[in-house]
Amino acid sequence: xxxxxxxxxxxxxxxxxxxxxxxxxxxxxxxxxxxxxxxxxxxxxxxxxxxxxxxxxxxxxxxxxxxxxxxxxxxxxxxxxxxxxxxxxxxxxxxxxxxxxxxxxxxxxxxxxxxxxxxxxxxxxxxxxxxxxxxxxxxxxxxxxxxxxxxxxxxxxxxxxxxxxxxxxxxxxxxxxxxxxxxxxxxxxxxxxxxxxxxxxxxxxxxxxxxxxxxxxxxxxxxxxxxxxxxxxxxxxxxxxxxxxxxxxxxxxxxxxxxxxxxxxxxxxxxxxxxxxxxxxxxxxxxxxxxxxxxxxxxxxxxx
Amino acid sequence: xxxxxxxxxxxxxxxxxxxxxxxxxxxxxxxxxxxxxxxxxxxxxxxxxxxxxxxxxxxxxxxxxxxxxxxxxxxxxxxxxxxxxxxxxxxxxxxxxxxxxxxxxxxxxxxxxxxxxxxxxxxxxxxxxxxxxxxxxxxxxxxxxxxxxxxxxxxxxxxxxxxxxxxxxxxxxxxxxxxxxxxxxxxxxxxxxxxxxxxxxxxxxxxxxxxxxxxxxxxxxxxxxxxxxxxxxxxxxxxxxxxxxxxxxxxxxxxxxxxxxxxxxxxxxxxxxxxxxxxxxxxxxxxxxxxxxxxxxxxxxxxxxxxxxxxxxxxxxxxxxxxxxxxxxxxxxxxxxxxxxxxxxxxxxxxxxxxxxxxxxxxxxxxxxxxxxxxxxxxxxxxxxxxxxxx
Numbered sequence: 001x002x003x004x005x006x007x008x009x010x011x012x013x014x015x016x017x018x019x020x021x022x023x024x025x026x027x028x029x030x031x032x033x034x035x036x037x038x039x040x041x042x043x044x045x046x047x048x049x050x051x052x053x054x055x056x057x058x059x060x061x062x063x064x065x066x067x068x069x070x071x072x073x074x075x076x077x078x079x080x081x082x083x084x085x086x087x088x089x090x091x092x093x094x095x096x097x098x099x100x101x102x103x104x105x106x107x108x109x110x111x112x113x114x115x116x117x118x119x120x121x122x123x124x125x126x127x128x129x130x131x132x133x134x135x136x137x138x139x140x141x142x143x144x145x146x147x148x149x150x151x152x153x154x155x156x157x158x159x160x161x162x163x164x165x166x167x168x169x170x171x172x173x174x175x176x177x178x179x180x181x182x183x184x185x186x187x188x189x190x191x192x193x194x195x196x197x198x199x200x201x202x203x204x205x206x207x208x209x210x211x212x213x214x215x216x217x218x219x220x221x222x223x224x225x226x227x228x229x230x231x232x233x234x235x236x237x238x239x240x241x242x243x244x245x246x247x248x249x250x251x252x253x254x255x256x257x258x259x260x261x262x263x264x265x266x267x268x269x270x271x272x273x274x275x276x277x278x279x280x281x282x283x284x285x286x287x288x289x290x291x292x293x294x295x296x297x298x299x300x301x302x303x304x
Numbered sequence: 305x306x307x308x309x310x311x312x313x314x315x316x317x318x319x320x321x322x323x324x325x326x327x328x329x330x331x332x333x334x335x336x337x338x339x340x341x342x343x344x345x346x347x348x349x350x351x352x353x354x355x356x357x358x359x360x361x362x363x364x365x366x367x368x369x370x371x372x373x374x375x376x377x378x379x380x381x382x383x384x385x386x387x388x389x390x391x392x393x394x395x396x397x398x399x400x401x402x403x404x405x406x407x408x409x410x411x412x413x414x415x416x417x418x419x420x421x422x423x424x425x426x427x428x429x430x431x432x433x434x435x436x437x438x439x440x441x442x443x444x445x446x447x448x449x450x451x452x453x454x455x456x457x458x459x460x461x462x463x464x465x466x467x468x469x470x471x472x473x474x475x476x477x478x479x480x481x482x483x484x485x486x487x488x489x490x491x492x493x494x495x496x497x498x499x500x501x502x503x504x505x506x507x508x509x510x511x512x513x514x515x516x517x518x519x520x521x522x523x524x525x526x527x528x529x530x531x532x533x534x535x536x537x538x539x540x541x542x543x544x545x546x547x548x549x550x551x552x553x554x555x556x557x558x559x560x561x562x563x564x565x566x567x568x569x570x571x572x573x574x575x576x577x578x579x580x581x582x583x584x585x586x587x588x589x590x591x592x593x594x595x596x597x598x599x600x601x602x603x604x605x606x607x608x609x610x611x612x613x614x615x616x617x618x619x620x621x622x623x624x625x626x627x628x629x630x631x632x633x634x635x636x637x638x639x640x641x642x643x644x645x646x647x648x649x650x651x652x653x654x655x656x657x658x659x660x661x662x663x664x665x666x667x668x669x670x671x672x673x674x675x676x677x678x679x680x681x682x683x684x685x686x687x688x689x690x691x692x693x694x695x
Contacts, residue, residue: 045509048512048513049512049513050509050512050513050679067516070513070514071514073513075510075513077506077509077510077513079506079509079681080506081505081506081507081508081509081510082505082507082510083323083501083502083505083507084501084505085323085327086319086323094315094319095510095511095514097315098312098315098511098514098515099514100311142510
C-alpha cells in the first residue's frame with residue numbers, strides 16, 4: 001500500500017499542497033480529482049522524488065519510499081514526453097532497463113506490450129513517426145512495461161480516443177486484478193465514477209473528501225430528489241422549499257438534506273397535482289465535486 | 305529489481321552513444337572533418353611542391369656552366385631541368401609552349417619577361433664559368449682557380465633556430481589547436497542539444513522518475529565524451545594518414561605522445577566546457593533561451609581558441625605561456641605549445657593538474673545547477689535562481 005502522510009509543499013508564497021494524506025491499497029484503483037492547480041501533480045510527482053516536499057512522508061508497504069522502490073513503480077507524467085528519434089521498442093526497453101530489468105527481458109517485454117497495444121508492426125519505428133494517439137500508447141507502454149506494483153498516472157485519459165479509453169480501462173482493471181495499486185488523476189468524473197474503487201478530492205492543496213465512491217457521494221449529506229408531474233411546473237417549483245439543481249418542462253430535481261422527511265416533500269408535490277414519478281438518489285460525483293469546489297472557493301475567499 | 309548507480313549511469317551512457325554514433329548527423333560531421341583534413345594536407349602539399357626550373361640551351365655553353373647551375377640548384381633545393389634546343393626559333397617556341405622558362409644562347413638569357421629566380425640561378429653559373437675560362441686563358445691552372453673560387457667569400461651558414469622542423473611543428477601546433485577546438489565545441493554542442501532535447505520534450509520527467517538527476521548528467525557527459533574521444537582519435541588518425549599519403553613534412557612532428565596528450569587535453573577541456581553547457585541548457589525550456597544563456601560561455605570558448613591560435617604561431621611568447629596555464633584557455637593553448645615543442649614537462653603536468661582541479665570544481669557547480677533546474681520544464685531560469693532552487 002502506498003501511504004502519503006501529511007505532505008506539504010510551498011513554492012514561495014504559493015501553497016502547492018498542505019497536509020495531504022492519502023492511501024492507495026494494492027488491488028484498488030484510486031481516482032484523484034481536483035481543479036487545475038489543486039495539487040494533484042505535485043502530490044504524484046513527490047512519490048517519485050520529482051518534488052522535494054517541505055514536510056510529510058511517503059511509504060510503500062510501510063517502508064519509506066526510496067530509489068529501490070521506484071523500480072517497482074510505473075509513472076505516466078502529465079507532461080508527456082519520450083525520445084522523438086528513438087525506436088519505440090528500444091525506447092520502452094530502455095525505460096525498463098532503468099528500472100533494473102535486464103536487456104533481453106526488457107526487449108521481449110517491450111515487444112509483448114506493443115503487440116497487446118496493437119503496435120506490433122511499428123516496433124522498429126522512431127517515436128516521431130507515430131501519430132499522436134499511438135505516441136500516447138507508447139507512453140502508456142513505458143509505464144506498464146515493468147509490471148509495476150504501483151501505477152501512478154497523471155491524467156492518463158487526456159487526449160485518448162474512445163477506443164483507447166476502453167483499452168486503458170481494461171489494462172487498469174487487469175493490473176489491479178494482479179494486485180497492483182493504481183492512482184490516477186482525471187477531470188472526467190463519469191470515468192472516475194465508473195473505474196475507481198476509491199476517490200480522493202483535492203482543492204487548493206487540501207484533501208476535501210476521500211473514500212469509496214459511495215462514501216464520497218454520501219458525504220455530501222444530501223439527496224437529489226426528482227419529481228415528475230403531469231401539470232405545468234411553476235406551482236410545483238413554488239411549493240418545493242428546497243434548492244433546485246434542475247428544472248425542465250415536466251421535472252424538477254431538488255437538493256434535499258438527508259434528515260428531511262421525503263414523505264413530506266411527496267405530500268407537498270401531491271398538493272399541487274398528480275405526481276407521475278418520484279425518486280431520489282445520492283448526488284452524482286460531478287455534483288458532489290462541484291459543490292465541494294464551490295465551498296472551498298468561498299472558504300478561501302473568506303479567509304483572504 | 306533495484307537500480308544501482310553504476311548501472312543507471314552505464315545505461316544512460318550507452319543510450320547516448322548508440323543513439324548518436326549511428327545517426328546521420330554524427331557520421332556526416334565526422335566524415336566532413338576527415339575530408340577537410342585530407343583537403344588541407346593535399347592543398348599544402350601542392351603549394352609546397354617547388355616547380356622545377358626549366359632552362360633551354362641553344363648552342364655551346366662555357367665549360368662548367370651547366371655543372372655550376374646544377375650545383376647552385378642543389379644548394380637552393382631547386383630542381384633544374386636542362387633542355388638542349390636546336391635554334392633560337394625553337395627556343396622561342398619552347399617558351400611559348402611553356403616547355404622552358406627561358407633559354408641561354410651565346411651570352412644572352414632569353415625569357416618571356418624578367419624572372420628573378422631564373423636570373424639568380426643562371427647568371428652566377430655562367431659568370432663563374434666564364435671567369436674560370438678567362439682566368440685559364442690568363443695562365444692560371446684549373447685547380448688553382450677552382451680552389452680560389454671555392455674559398456672566396458664563402459660564408460658559413462649559422463642557424464639560430466637549430467630545429468629544422470620548426471615550421472612543420474608550428475603547422476602541427478596550429479592543427480592541434482584547431483582539432484581540439486572543433487572537438488570540444490562539437491561535444492559541447494552535443495551536450496547542450498542532448499540536455500535541451502530531454503528538457504524540451506519533457507522526457508526528463510520520466511527518466512528522473514527512475515534515475516537520479518546526477519546519474520543522468522554523469523551518464524550523458526561520459527557517453528558524449530567517449531564519442532568525442534572517438535572523434536579526436538579519428539581526426540588525429542586521418543591527419544597522420546593524410547600527412548603520410550601527401551608526404552607532408554609535418555609527419556615527424558605528429559607523434560604518438562602528442563596525440564596522447566591531445567586526448568588528455570580533450571577530456572579536460574570537454575569536462576570544463578561540457579559541464580557548463582549542460583548546466584546552461586538545463587536552465588532553458590526553448591532552444592533560443594539555451595543559446596542566449598550560453599552565449600557568454602561560447603564567447604569565452606572562442607576567445608580561448610583565438611588566443612591559442614595566436615600562441616601556436618608564437619609559442620614562446622609571454623602571452624602563450626600565461627594562457628597555457630589558465631584553465632579556461634589551457635586545453636587549447638598548452639597542446640599548441642606541446643606540439644610546437646616548446647613546453648617543458650613540468651609545465652605540462654602542472655597545467656594539466658590545475659585544469660583538472662578546476663574542471664572537477666566546475667563539474668560540481670554545474671551538477672548543482674543541472675540537478676536543480678532540469679526538472680523545471682515549464683519556464684526559463686536564471687543562473688542565480690537555479691543555484692538556490694529546490695525541486
